[in-house]
Amino acid sequence: MFGKRYCIFRLLIVCLAIVSSLCLFIQFIDDNHLSLEEKESITGIQPNKIVHDEIKSTRSELDIFVDENPKTVVYYAPYNMTKPIFVDRNDENIFSADKENLRVIGIQPRSDLLGIVAVLQPGYFFSNLQCTSTSNLADWTLSPSSPIVHNYDLVLPIITDGGCSINNFFQGILPKLIQARGWIKFKEIKFLVHGSCDPLIGSILGEFGITTQRLISFKGGAIRSERLVNTCIVPPTHPEIFKKAREILGISTSVKDANDVVLLLPSDTQLLRNANQVSKFLERRYGHRFKDLEEQYSVNQVKSSFRKAKIIIGIHNAILSNMFFAPVGCAIIEIVGTKADGTVRPANVDPRLIWHLAISMGHKYYRIIENPVSMVGSIYLTISKLEKTLNIAENQI
């Protein structure tokens, strides 16, 4: 009795085995018509993935990032470069005498909005090679004729011709850094600059996690980097760049909460000949709201000095680019020494620098023109023009 039942049970097992192997065989034939992805989704087994993961585990996160980001090409959004606001018709005429000023007003052309981050393996850098939006990437991959003085594993040039100072930072260094911000977190990466950085710039770079140990100071000759992250091609002044930079640095005060009126002058020159008169006028007009500032040397200092700035007044000088730390939408009043033919003094500061930075940073930009009384562009500011500009600026915020 027991034996009979056992027999039927065995027969059942054998039948089951035959049916299931038949099924498996059919599936095997079927599988050979499927792509890898289809197989994975059906079986849940990922045959090649396991091997892939094993390779990955012996490679660093940085190596993987390099492989996954060999080249990124973007076009930044078009934006409107608006004209400076003048209170004086004659000032506006002098400004218009420089035809280049008129040419750059309006929506920026697509050709000026290109951004590229490319890993060159290897890449070179040498004197005469420029890291600007007109750079040719091929030039960076050719072994230079001058001898290689240093070899590196991974370098990211944020280099500008004029060095690591405020004169070049906001339009030359910061955009490159922001465009390649995904790379900053890898501590192995070194950043190439010209010379050593001014204290304020060093301090700002520190906020991004770029300590002095991560900076390579280029001092001539040629360098080779096994991998070189080239981020030279980027618009020098673009609203998205400054917006992103402000987010990262936590600069977020609103102009509605701002009440300070700041006069910002370079400490080492007497460019504004009647600075005392201007200070006294502003002090009378604004009382404790008025701040008379000179050049600043640390990021915490500039952050707190400009946090509540509603109006910033300054003479044509790169230190006015500290307006980056002021609330978006504040008023910038730049006094520019300009000759009747439209030539700006001092000649070593781009005549459009502060204007373009102000618009790209989202501020309102006012310009007062005065006749330069020295080669370096010293001027006397006409108080009545300042007063008129302030009246308009106060009502436009």
Ligand SMILES: *[C@@H]1O[C@H](CO)[C@@H](O)[C@H](O)[C@H]1NC(C)=O
């Ligand atoms: C750019 O801005 C100016 C001033 O706000 C405005 O008059 C002009 O229409 C704008 N241009 C375009 C194409 O939007």
